[in-house]
Amino acid sequence: MLKIFKYLKESKWSVLAIIALLVVQAYCDLALPQYTADIVDIGIGQKGIENAVPRRLGAETYAGLMSLMTQEERALMASAYGQENDDNYVFRGDKETEEALDECIGIPILILSAMRESGGMPGAGTAVGGTEAADAAGAKSGGISGEAGNPPADLSASSLAPTDDQVLALRDQVLESLGETGETVIAQRAMLFLQAEYESLGMDLGKIQRSYLYRTGGMMLAYSVVMMVTAILVGFLASRIGARLGLNLRQRVFSRVVSFSHAEMEQFSTASLITRSTNDIQQVQMVVVMMLRMVVYAPIIGIGGIVKVLGTRTGMGWIIAVAVALILALVGVLMAVAMPRFKKMQALVDRLNLVSREILTGVSVIRAFSRERFEEERFDRANRDLMRTQLFTNRVMNIMMPMMMLIMNGISILIVWFGAKGIDLGNLMVGDMLAFITYTMQIVMSFLMLTMISVMLPRAGVAAGRIEEVIGTRPSVTDREQVQDEKLRSAKGVVSFEDVSFRYPGADEDALENLTFTAGPGETTAVIGSTGCGKSTLLNLIPRFYDVTAGRITIDGVDIRDLSQHKLRSLLGYVPQKAVLFSGDIASNLKFGGTWQDGASDITDSRMEEAARIAQATEFIESKTEKYHSEISQGGTNVSGGQKQRLSIARAIAKSPKIYLFDDSFSALDYKTDVTLRRALREKTGDATVIIVAQRISTILNADRIIVLDDGKIAGMGTHRELLRECEAYREIARSQLSEAELKGGAAV
Incomplete structure (x- = not known):
């Protein structure tokens, strides 16, 4: 609740303008019933004679x-x-x-x-x-x-x-x-x-009556016009504040998520982040608009109505007390029943999004294993859980409106019953009774408006809390106040691990322990080991997706933590283990790593085409009708795994970085393409540092340095021939992948 009000600080002047307009609107709204009573009592009943003071006397x-x-x-x-x-x-x-x-x-x-x-x-x-x-x-x-x-x-x-x-x-x-x-x-x-x-005295009573009716009716019309104008202005300002709030929240959430390291990304599921940046923000935006139009207006009209009712001197004030007590009791019961379900609903929306996303992204695997029926049932369970919760809350809230109408109509009957008795006894006039009914309905409606907001606020409060959870999460990887980017204006690209250890947040043991090695320009450093030994973790430390737990990583002798993340990553050409492409065309994906300005990348078409040629992607690109302007669907689902991987490699090459990081990026390539690509890559990266994480020994046979990881520790380091002689862990991997002849011959590629 307080978080929602906090968001409004950015639009405080517009909020103050809305409050002023609502006060004017409420004043006009409260004035109209009295004018109606005057038309009935004075304009009709007294023929326009307003009081006992004669205008003219004989x-x-x-x-x-x-x-x-x-x-x-x-x-x-x-x-x-x-x-x-x-x-x-x-x-x-x-x-x-x-x-x-x-x-x-x-x-x-x-x-x-x-x-x-x-x-x-x-x-x-x-x-x-x-x-x-x-x-x-x-x-x-x-x-x-x-x-x-x-x-x-x-x-x-x-x-x-x-x-x-x-x-x-x-x-x-x-x-x-x-x-x-x-x-x-x-x-x-x-x-x-x-x-x-x-x-x-010969005066025209009809003229007196018409004059009063025209004058009073004109005032009612003027007040109505003012009410209409203020309502339009309030709606305009509230909508603008809500739209601006949604824009700012989406920007803040997105900016925060983009700044997250891998550690923070693991705290939130992708489905949850999508829900928080769309559905949750929409909930807050909608409630803010409703709140600005109702929460301020309802107390003004309610309190004003009570003051006006007390001023009518009808002796029926007790009816208002009964109405308010019944409404408060109704709202209290409904809130006690519905509130827990509102809190549960957002979690169920997350669950439904998660299941939907898993099914849609894994539909080919689901079909291959004939799991359609199981996944349909899983989706149906998530869908029905959400439906049952929504039905319950909607039914509870739907009870509220008929009950409110019952209270309002019952109050109207009480007013008419006791008002008629007052009129019969001469204690009350018809217009006063009509005004009393109108003021009573205004009071009841003010509570109804507050009730509607109170129904929406819990869900919006939960949504705001989820948004704040994202915005309030501080990235574990941040830039230092004083960075040393100027030291690497002409970087060479020497990467050194100095007694580096790393432990995942919440883990009991180190994933990497006491790693020390150097990868220099013009060299290819390969990392190999069994599954789960920490190869990808090692590579992820260089772009600071995680920060080291102990030791340090340097580039040209400068600790990477002393560099800004932008400067550090500008030196790197990274190809992830799972190739990722973005919706657009081939050209936009290959130029993705350049510096963009006014919608254009600084990577030229010639550099892009050269990168595609080195990555062995030219053949399939040229075979397409629109070539480099051929469409790439979201996630690259309209290209094969090997094509996607080659485009990812070409994207890194087109950037012309000082350091290339390949995280098992050749696994989807056939042997011939793999060999051709690596030969072309060696020619291109002659003055750059290349670090390759691989599963296949054939990919790293000619590497200048091969690091063998075993359970997060360096089990061996050297060339292929040296490791075959000296490292048992490497020999085991080699025996599982190479023939005896290749092992004896040293298998050069």
């Missing part, structure tokens, strides 16, 4: 309201309204004044409305808003009316204007009679009163 109504206010409220009222030529009053206050007036004008409107409905007669008992408050308002109206029972023309100026104590006492009595539904009744009565007042 003189009589203005005077009536003033008479039902305290002295402070009358001052606020007077400051908020200005009189027009037609004696009507128009609201001219600011937003702050409007809010202050909205808090105190509701009850005066209710009382004045009740007085008008009762005809201004004390004790008329006319209902106000269908409640007992009408009686209270009607009864009290006698104390503030004229003697005839009708309000005077200007009660604010009347000598009978009530005192603040009278007004407050009347309000208390009205609120007490209304009970818990007081605020709702006052608000509803104020709307009806204002509608009647506007109509009496």
Whole structure:
């Protein structure tokens, strides 16, 4: 998990931009439900009248309201309204004044409305808003009316204007009679009163309603557009960060793998490295994109939704607590069940890749031994193991969505059930209930988004750990801080082993022990011995595929560990035991060892053709239609073993190195080709050092020096004739390969 966040440091500014955009998107998303509620409650239910503060009042109504206010409220009222030529009053206050007036004008409107409905007669008992408050308002109206029972023309100026104590006492009595539904009744009565007042003044209520709907709808549209733009920008930035992350991780993994010595390569299988550099990086890349779009957004929308829900004052906050508790319980159970399988899945993917690769690369051997059925069953087992694990995790995750929908729908039913009761009692408005449902769904969806990410994070965390395992593996063969490449600007190629010992990592015994010899320019040094005696290991120490455990190897007296790997390997022409060709054409493979710049090698066509001629590859190359531009498939599967080996030898020759290393590189050649190739090679490598590892004595008969290895130690060293006389181990090898006549004659080739 932390590893994934660590990868995002490289794109921190883009991540900060995404967070800022998500905050804007969440703000817009949280604003929309309230606008929807306002359209339902105000735009439709109240015909566009936003609050109890009248936009316009008749003189009589203005005077009536003033008479039902305290002295402070009358001052606020007077400051908020200005009189027009037609004696009507128009609201001219600011937003702050409007809010202050909205808090105190509701009850005066209710009382004045009740007085008008009762005809201004004390004790008329006319209902106000269908409640007992009408009686209270009607009864009290006698104390503030004229003697005839009708309000005077200007009660604010009347000598009978009530005192603040009278007004407050009347309000208390009205609120007490209304009970818990007081605020709702006052608000509803104020709307009806204002509608009647506007109509009496000749105002167009339809225009007021349309104006409000257009204005509110326009705001909703603007917020929606902003949400759309921010969502597009977030998607763009997140995709770009994910793509860049994938690019960087692949580069880092590949660069690290290329720098590995043989010791590190043995820690990871090829199939595992392929999976880590493809599937695992894709997992991390996908989760990073999803995380940037959801993990930041979900908490913002969830917390914002809770704040908004608490602000609706519906009394249904407990429903949110129930929803969150159910979701957390569901997620906890699913994670406990699925997490172990997610960790197992990546190992099963590795296993499937390994089996597939083995079968595909060894298909000819499988057919030759009629093992198709066995290998099919082996593949089927690996495939089914992965399928069963994937099915289990997918089924567990598929349960999550229906369960989430069940919770969401159940919560919606609870909200509608208790919301309907609140609406029936007058404690809640329809728009508020709709907003509450929307905010609740936003809260639930935020947890759903976090759940989706929590499902993906474990697998991505495992993938990130596997990637870090490769990136964090330090090569055992590295360059020193101060290299001595300048000492070999004009290298001769003298290779010396000075009391060299080597032990494989984790082994109990040395594979090579106390080797001392020198191979000089113009000489051919051959290494022979029984299988497993350490011949290839000896050769692998020269290019530093491994570093020696003890002693040292020098070139022209310079320890190879004091050279950079690039400089060291630039001196070598290496032909491995198993010939390796790359997809492309013959020319690209033969020029592979040159210095490449702008897609071109510094090895000329003439050098390439000369190398092919020395390696006895010209005949089969010229027989092809496109000659040197003939296609080579991956791994060189479209050429024979002998042709592949000759092309590998030609590749080393074309480089014109100071030191040639042949690791049993003539084994696939017929006797005639072997003899011809070695004669041509001797002419070409007259001033170079040649070290040959061989199984066949016929390959090394004319070598200037033959080293016989036996169980990692030098059992003998000399020419063919000298070893036949002095080395029993060499004689045993010679007897197994040469006739008696060849043994007696010294068998020169």
